[in-house]
Amino acid sequence: MPGQYSTLRAQRRAETQRAIQAHAIRLFTERGYDATTVTDVAEAAGVSPMTVYRHFPTKEDLVLLDQHGALVAERIAASPDVQPLVRRIGRALIESATTLTGGDDLAAGREFLLARLRLMISTPALRAKHLDNHYALQRSIVDALGVDAADPDTVLRIQAAASACLATLHTALVCWAEDDGRGQLPDMIAKALAAAFGEDATDPHG
Amino acid sequence: MPGQYSTLRAQRRAETQRAIQAHAIRLFTERGYDATTVTDVAEAAGVSPMTVYRHFPTKEDLVLLDQHGALVAERIAASPDVQPLVRRIGRALIESATTLTGGDDLAAGREFLLARLRLMISTPALRAKHLDNHYALQRSIVDALGVDAADPDTVLRIQAAASACLATLHTALVCWAEDDGRGQLPDMIAKALAAAFGEDATDPHG
DNA sequence: AACACGTTGGTAGTCACTACCATATTGGTA
DNA sequence: TACCAATATGGTAGTGACTACCAACGTGTT
Numbered sequence: 001m002p003g004q005y006s007t008l009r010a011q012r013r014a015e016t017q018r019a020i021q022a023h024a025i026r027l028f029t030e031r032g033y034d035a036t037t038v039t040d041v042a043e044a045a046g047v048s049p050m051t052v053y054r055h056f057p058t059k060e061d062l063v064l065l066d067q068h069g070a071l072v073a074e075r076i077a078a079s080p081d082v083q084p085l086v087r088r089i090g091r092a093l094i095e096s097a098t099t100l101t102g103g104d105d106l107a108a109g110r111e112f113l114l115a116r117l118r119l120m121i122s123t124p125a126l127r128a129k130h131l132d133n134h135y136a137l138q139r140s141i142v143d144a145l146g147v148d149a150a151d152p153d154t155v156l157r158i159q160a161a162a163s164a165c166l167a168t169l170h171t172a173l174v175c176w177a178e179d180d181g182r183g184q185l186p187d188m189i190a191k192a193l194a195a196a197f198g199e200d201a202t203d204p205h206g
Numbered sequence: 207m208p209g210q211y212s213t214l215r216a217q218r219r220a221e222t223q224r225a226i227q228a229h230a231i232r233l234f235t236e237r238g239y240d241a242t243t244v245t246d247v248a249e250a251a252g253v254s255p256m257t258v259y260r261h262f263p264t265k266e267d268l269v270l271l272d273q274h275g276a277l278v279a280e281r282i283a284a285s286p287d288v289q290p291l292v293r294r295i296g297r298a299l300i301e302s303a304t305t306l307t308g309g310d311d312l313a314a315g316r317e318f319l320l321a322r323l324r325l326m327i328s329t330p331a332l333r334a335k336h337l338d339n340h341y342a343l344q345r346s347i348v349d350a351l352g353v354d355a356a357d358p359d360t361v362l363r364i365q366a367a368a369s370a371c372l373a374t375l376h377t378a379l380v381c382w383a384e385d386d387g388r389g390q391l392p393d394m395i396a397k398a399l400a401a402a403f404g405e406d407a408t409d410p411h412g
Numbered sequence: 413a414a415c416a417c418g419t420t421g422g423t424a425g426t427c428a429c430t431a432c433c434a435t436a437t438t439g440g441t442a
Numbered sequence: 443t444a445c446c447a448a449t450a451t452g453g454t455a456g457t458g459a460c461t462a463c464c465a466a467c468g469t470g471t472t
Contacts, residue, residue, distance in 0.1 A: 131338055
């Protein structure tokens with residue numbers, strides 16, 4: 001929230017935030033999400049429960065992914081609009097996944113991502129909110145595609161394509177996590193898209 | 207939960223349950239979901255808060271749809287398995303929607319359904335849990351399709367198709383509700399499926 | 413040195429939800 | 443008809459997430 005005019009302040013804040021989240025994921029994985037209270041997390045991180053809420057608005061936000069949404073919307077807006085909708089969205093999803101998993105410096109980042117994914121998949125509350133985040137992402141994708149919203153049929157068409165693509169992405173994430181991240185996530189997404197929409201609609205060489 | 211060996215008992219129970227839910231939807235619509243406490247609902251229905259929890263495990267269950275899942279799974283299992291996956295699932299969704307909206311005797315039932323849908327769409331907590339219900343429905347659809355689960359690629363293919371179809375269904379529900387239920391829901395679903403997967407994949411005359 | 417600001421901690425409260433126990437009414441039975 | 447089991451409901455007390463409101467302390471700027 002607050003504007004950081006100081007680097008030292010921002011660094012400290014970022015560090016406590018990182019520590020809180022790291023301890024949270026560890027405890028959630030060890031004892032389970034529901035069996036771990038926010039107070040437990042705060043004690044483990046050496047702060048008060050209030051500080052946890054200052055950095056993460058809800059307990060769920062300790063686990064959920066954050067940057068992914070903006071990444072996808074950017075790529076959508078930057079893509080040429082001559083391709084069919086599904087291919088355009090699908091490519092943005094694949095490229096974003098490449099940035100996410102490949103851009104992370106080392107294996108530790110991937111393990112952290114995997115741990116969060118596993119929690120999201122197995123905990124109903126987390127899974128629900130994560131799916132709702134995808135719904136919000138769907139809205140921003142539709143916005144990024146630049147709809148005039150004059151014709152309700154056009155809106156329905158775009159909304160349907162976007163939601164179907166995102167659901168497929170979620171399925172690919174689940175399968176990737178259940179495979180313990182052995183395969184390549186972008187490949188997984190491409191395969192899932194091809195399965196849902198047909199090979200031709202998502203052919204990377206098209 | 208309990209087995210109803212008596213009709214009179216079951217009738218009374220069903221009646222209080224119906225009353226609780228009706229008052230809940232009314233209050234949620236009037237004051238907003240978050241601004242209405244379970245105690246408010248209980249008082250309006252003339253029961254104690256505990257009775258509300260006996261009939262509806264969570265506050266969210268006062269709004270969410272229930273029977274839909276079983277309906278879809280049945281139709282999936284009953285459909286011939288020669289068609290492509292997306293068409294098979296899509297048809298089951300359309301037919302279930304026909305049963306839901308057409309089977310309801312009169313307009314009052316449709317208005318009630320619309321009110322619940324509007325709440326589900328506009329309230330984040332409800333929307334999230336509803337989307338998670340769709341995820342559970344996805345699982346039962348995959349089960350109903352009878353997968354041997356030997357090949358992970360096959361599983362991914364079916365999961366992807368099912369999740370994409372259900373996301374499209376959700377989009378159609380939203381569009382239908384935003385249009386105040388003026389159009390026909392099954393048509394809306396068919397249109398959304400065609401937009402996402404192409405006309406040929408869902409052609410009802412195929 | 414003084415001042416504004418941002419980070420943290422404390423307290424008290426609301427609300428969803430869960431045991432655990434008591435009570436009354438209903439349905440079938442001796 | 444009297445009795446008993448099942449069931450629907452109510453009460454109380456408690457947990458845990460989350461939210462004000464206020465106090466204290468450190469940091470960066472003037």
